[in-house]
Amino acid sequence: MKLARWITDSGNDGSVSEGFVIEDLLVSFPDGQTIADVLAGGLVEAHRLHERTNSAIGVPLSCARLLPPLIPSSVRDFVAFEEHVEGVSTVVDGKSEVVPEWYQAPTFYFTNPHTIRATGEEVRIPETERLDFELELAAVIGGVDGSDGENLDAVSAADHIFGYTIMNDWSARDLQAREMKVRLGPAKGKDFATTLGPWIVTADEFEPFTDDEGFLAIRAEAYVNGALIGADLMSNMGWTFPELVAYASRNSVVRAGDVLGSGTVGNGGCLAELWGRRGEFSPPPLQPGDEVRMVIEGVGEIVNRVGERVPAPPTEPARPRLRRRVREDA
Known part of the structure; x- marks a missing residue:
């Protein structure tokens, strides 16, 4: 099985879809599941979810932009x-x-x-x-x-x-x-x-x-x-x-x-x-x-x-050690 996250080219709202890759189609998980949900459920549950997935309503890979397949913890x-x-x-x-x-x-x-x-x-x-x-x-x-x-x-x-x-x-x-x-x-x-x-x-x-x-x-x-x-x-x-x-x-x-x-x-x-x-x-x-x-x-x-x-702000060097380490009244 392959699992992916994507945005379709036709989607104007920027919404992310998550699901299985079945041949050349991207098919959303049933019941609104996410990659995080499927990972937490483990491999056995993922296979059960795959069996319930309707590949007839998939999106062609060519019509989507793939995202990172997960947001790592x-x-x-x-x-x-x-x-x-x-x-x-x-x-x-x-x-x-x-x-x-x-x-x-x-x-x-x-x-x-x-x-x-x-x-x-x-x-x-x-x-x-x-x-x-x-x-x-x-x-x-x-x-x-x-x-x-x-x-x-x-x-x-x-x-x-x-x-x-x-x-x-x-x-x-x-x-x-x-x-x-x-x-x-x-x-x-x-x-x-x-x-x-x-x-x-x-x-x-x-x-x-x-x-x-x-x-x-x-x-x-x-x-x-x-x-x-x-x-x-x-x-x-x-x-x-x-x-x-x-x-x-x-x-x-x-x-x-x-x-x-x-x-x-x-x-x-x-x-x-x-x-x-x-x-x-x-x-x-x-x-x-x-x-x-x-x-x-x-x-x-x-x-x-x-x-x-990418330009970045300058980095200051370390301050010299010749400075007071404690308050005078300490």
């Missing part, structure tokens, strides 16, 4: 591909390596759920000279018997994976490099945009692609202006998606509507990896007018065009 992004870590580390901290700590446990950061973009949407450039993309697959969390996931093991965590969507973790590499030297981040270097889409494909659709260890043996590709930049298999992750979900829930909670990105695939899943390996900015950073297209087997594709640069 949170977005965690992992760094699960060893090859990516090795390549991009040169750009971030000046040397190519995979630190021993990477192998000990899957690492993630939280990114901004308020700057989610849709396929087809223009992504304007923030204050950066090194705009980059990151090709990822993301798991979307659903409810299980109406419950959140807390302190899950990998087996039970798999039940909380409702489905998958493509994720482009847009990155301002110069901002990222600066803030990570302060031992905090990435943050502002990732804060401006994340593309999710084109829809959510339910986890059961990927059972034929799952190997004996639980990895998804599906191909992921990234293109810039029609040229293939990088391609990898999702099965080259260091951990399976259920293991990522289990780690996220460790002494914490995963909830329906959460999104967990795999991290950037290797073999050219972003420009920074290639810059690190080649020792030069080749291919060059993204520029206004560039088109970034990502394709993942079994999911589909997302396409975004890079927009113009």
